[in-house]
Amino acid sequence: PAPRTVLLTGAAGGLGTLMRNLLPAYGYDLRLLDLRPIEGEPDAIAADLADRDAVREAVRGVDAIIHLAGISLEAPFEKILKANIEGTYHLYEAAREEGVGRIVFASSNHAVGYTPRPRGDDPLIPVDTPRRPDTFYGLSKCFGEDLAQLYWDRHGLETVSVRIGSCFPEPTSVRMLSVWMSPADGARLFHAALTAEQVGHTVVHGSSANTRLWWDLTSARALGYEPQDDSEPFAEKLIAEQGELQDGNEAHAYLGGQFVTDPPIWPY
Ligand code: NAI
Numbered sequence: 001p002a003p004r005t006v007l008l009t010g011a012a013g014g015l016g017t018l019m020r021n022l023l024p025a026y027g028y029d030l031r032l033l034d035l036r037p038i039e040g041e042p043d044a045i046a047a048d049l050a051d052r053d054a055v056r057e058a059v060r061g062v063d064a065i066i067h068l069a070g071i072s073l074e075a076p077f078e079k080i081l082k083a084n085i086e087g088t089y090h091l092y093e094a095a096r097e098e099g100v101g102r103i104v105f106a107s108s109n110h111a112v113g114y115t116p117r118p119r120g121d122d123p124l125i126p127v128d129t130p131r132r133p134d135t136f137y138g139l140s141k142c143f144g145e146d147l148a149q150l151y152w153d154r155h156g157l158e159t160v161s162v163r164i165g166s167c168f169p170e171p172t173s174v175r176m177l178s179v180w181m182s183p184a185d186g187a188r189l190f191h192a193a194l195t196a197e198q199v200g201h202t203v204v205h206g207s208s209a210n211t212r213l214w215w216d217l218t219s220a221r222a223l224g225y226e227p228q229d230d231s232e233p234f235a236e237k238l239i240a241e242q243g244e245l246q247d248g249n250e251a252h253a254y255l256g257g258q259f260v261t262d263p264p265i266w267p268y
C-alpha cells in the first residue's frame with residue numbers, strides 16, 4: 001500500500017518548508033522533525049539527529065521517511081561528521097529497528113560535484129557517473145548513498161537517493177538554469193519516490209525538465225516522475241545580469257559550481 005504517514009526531517013529548513021506545504025496535497029500525513037522549532041507547528045518534534053532515543057521515537061509508526069535534516073553547505077569536517085554522517089546513520093538504525101520500509105534521502109549534486117559540466121554536444125551526465133565529491137559536504141552525501149545501499153542489501157530497507165540540483169522557488173544563477181528543481185517538481189519527485197514499487201536502492205537526479213539540463217533524468221522518470229517545469233523563462237534575465245558561463249572560470253567548470261572553489265564563494 002502507498003505510504004501515508006511520513007516523517008519529514010529537516011522540516012524547518014528551506015526545502016522542508018516548501019515540502020511541508022506541498023506534500024499534504026498528495027494525501028500524506030506528515031510528522032515533522034527538526035533541531036529548530038517550527039512556527040505554527042506545535043506538534044513538530046524538536047530533536048537533534050544525535051539523540052538516538054528521540055530519533056527512534058520519531059520514526060516509530062511511520063510508513064516512510066523523507067530525510068532532509070543536516071548541514072546543507074560546506075562546513076568543518078567535525079560538524080559534517082556529526083550531523084550528516086552520524087545523524088544519517090542514527091536515522092537508518094532507527095528505521096531498521098522500527099521496521100520502516102522506505103527512506104527518500106536528500107543527496108546532492110555535490111556528491112559528484114567535480115564532474116565536468118557538459119558543453120556543446122557532450123552527453124548528459126548519467127546517474128552512474130563516478131563519485132567525485134566537491135566538499136566534505138558532498139562526501140557526506142556519498143556516505144549517505146552508500147549507507148542506503150548497505151541497508152537495502154543487508155536489511156531490505158529501501159531508499160531513493162535524490163541527487164538534488166537546486167530546489168528553490170526560482171533559479172538565482174546561470175548555473176542553476178541547468179540544475180534547478182522547481183518546488184512543485186520536487187514534490188512530484190518525492191511523491192514518485194515514495195510510491196514507486198520495488199525501488200531497492202535507486203539513485204536519481206533531482207531537477208525539472210530544464211532546456212539547459214546537464215544530467216539524465218531517466219532513472220527519475222522510471223519511478224513515475226513527470227517533471228512539468230523548465231527554468232528557461234528565467235534565463236534571459238539571469239544571463240543579462242550575470243553573463244553566460246565562462247570557459248576559463250573554475251566556478252563555471254563543474255556540476256558543483258562554486259562549491260569547487262576554495263573557499264566556496266557564497267552566495268552562489
Ligand atoms: P537547510 O539548511 O535550509 O535545512 C536543513 C535543516 O536541517 C535545518 O532546518 C536544520 O535545522 C536541520 N538540521 C541540521 N542539523 C540537524 C540535526 N543534527 N538534527 C536535526 N535537524 C537538523 O537546507 P535545505 O536547503 O532545506 O536542504 C535540505 C536537505 O536537502 C539537506 O540535506 C541538503 O543537503 C539537501 N539538498 C538541498 C538542496 C537544495 O537545493 N535546497 C540541493 C541538494 C541537496
Ligand code: 15L
Pocket residue numbers: 072073108109110164165166167256257268
Ligand atoms: C546543495 O546541495 C545545497 O544544499 C543547496 O543549498 C544548493 O547550494 C545546491 O546544492 C546547489 O548546488 O545549488
